[in-house]
Amino acid sequence: MNEKKKTVHKLIFGDSENMEELQDNSVHLVVTSPPYFNAPFDYPDLFKSYDAYLEKMKKVAKELKRVVAKGRIACIVCDDTLIKGKKYPVVADLTKIYIDEGFIYRDKIIWLKPEGYIRISRRSGVVLQHPYPMYFYPDNIQETILIFQNGEFDYKSIPKEVKESSKIDIGKYQENKWYLTTWNIVNVLPLKNRLEEGIAAFPDEIPFRLIKLFSYVGETVLDPFMGSGTTNKVAAMLKRNSIGYEIDLELCEIAKEKMGLKQSLLFEKKDYEVMITVREDAKHLRTQLQKRVGNQKSVVKNAKRKTRKSIR
Ligand SMILES: C[S@@+](CC[C@H](N)C(=O)[O-])C[C@H]1O[C@@H](n2cnc3c(N)ncnc32)[C@H](O)[C@@H]1O
Numbered sequence: 001m002n003e004k005k006k007t008v009h010k011l012i013f014g015d016s017e018n019m020e021e022l023q024d025n026s027v028h029l030v031v032t033s034p035p036y037f038n039a040p041f042d043y044p045d046l047f048k049s050y051d052a053y054l055e056k057m058k059k060v061a062k063e064l065k066r067v068v069a070k071g072r073i074a075c076i077v078c079d080d081t082l083i084k085g086k087k088y089p090v091v092a093d094l095t096k097i098y099i100d101e102g103f104i105y106r107d108k109i110i111w112l113k114p115e116g117y118i119r120i121s122r123r124s125g126v127v128l129q130h131p132y133p134m135y136f137y138p139d140n141i142q143e144t145i146l147i148f149q150n151g152e153f154d155y156k157s158i159p160k161e162v163k164e165s166s167k168i169d170i171g172k173y174q175e176n177k178w179y180l181t182t183w184n185i186v187n188v189l190p191l192k193n194r195l196e197e198g199i200a201a202f203p204d205e206i207p208f209r210l211i212k213l214f215s216y217v218g219e220t221v222l223d224p225f226m227g228s229g230t231t232n233k234v235a236a237m238l239k240r241n242s243i244g245y246e247i248d249l250e251l252c253e254i255a256k257e258k259m260g261l262k263q264s265l266l267f268e269k270k271d272y273e274v275m276i277t278v279r280e281d282a283k284h285l286r287t288q289l290q291k292r293v294g295n296q297k298s299v300v301k302n303a304k305r306k307t308r309k310s311i312r
Pocket residue numbers: 014015016017032033034035036056196199200201202203224225226227228229230231245246247248251285
């Protein structure tokens with residue numbers, strides 16, 4: 001591709017179970033992280049039931065099978081979800097869904113977050129209070145990156161100059177141990193007033209590695225659960241085109257900011273273009289979800305206070 005050519009980034013607000021804007025086999029890589037079922041601190045009661053959640057995931061997987069080009073990759077960042085003491089096997093179920101849709105199950109990477117950061121499930125303390133067998137529940141510091149492939153890839157289909165301009169920096173690859181099935185990456189820290197507040201965003205480093213490892217310069221990366229637009233931002237940085245689908249129109253301003261549309265354009269010439277489409281099926285979710293999350297937090301606080309009293 002011509003290095004000077006602008007890349008294009010299409011942000012579409014609507015439900016990704018329908019990606020009618022995309023032609024069959026037109027996407028070279030998918031990097032995404034679906035909503036975490038009804039995770040209490042992100043999406044309380046977003047789905048009516050776990051079955052309804054899996055149904056939605058199936059519909060999106062079906063669309064992905066249609067739009068992903070032959071031989072290309074879909075990376076799904078997910079993890080099992082704990083709700084009211086019950087663990088939901090999201091990783092196993094999504095693996096099955098993608099295999100059933102016809103993808104090859106190529107690999108699994110465990111993303112390890114630093115130990116100091118556990119947002120929801122600090123459960124291991126139970127053993128400290130009750131140092132006996134059967135009280136053990138580990139704290140979760142991982143997420144899973146499932147990697148699926150849409151059939152065989154034709155390595156000869158890529159022109160030499162495109163290969164060369166997409167070369168992977170082997171120094172970085174070795175130094176940061178990209179070659180392992182575990183990746184140590186710091187998550188987006190839950191700091192007050194950060195751009196992604198209330199969005200379960202992944203850090204830039206996740207799409208950075210996946211885009212470098214599984215796509216060529218000038219190709220198209222899709223995120224069907226765009227959130228704040230991390231995948232699109234990194235795709236632009238790496239000279240790939242991108243498409244994002246996000247159901248929640250309330251995230252539009254955040255995605256715009258992430259794509260650098262709010263900074264002064266007076267002197268800066270961007271080497272990418274952003275196009276925004278709002279479909280009729282876009283919803284307004286964030287304010288409503290944040291309220292529910294707030295209610296959950298106060299319920300948890302009260303419950304903790306009561307527990308502390310009863311232990312004393
Ligand atoms: C885990 S977040 C993705 C965060 C993103 N990776 C980032 O870094 O900001 C999942 C997103 O999927 C969106 N979503 C949920 N259901 C959707 C659907 N059917 N179609 C499109 N987006 C959906 C949610 O609103 C949420 O923003």
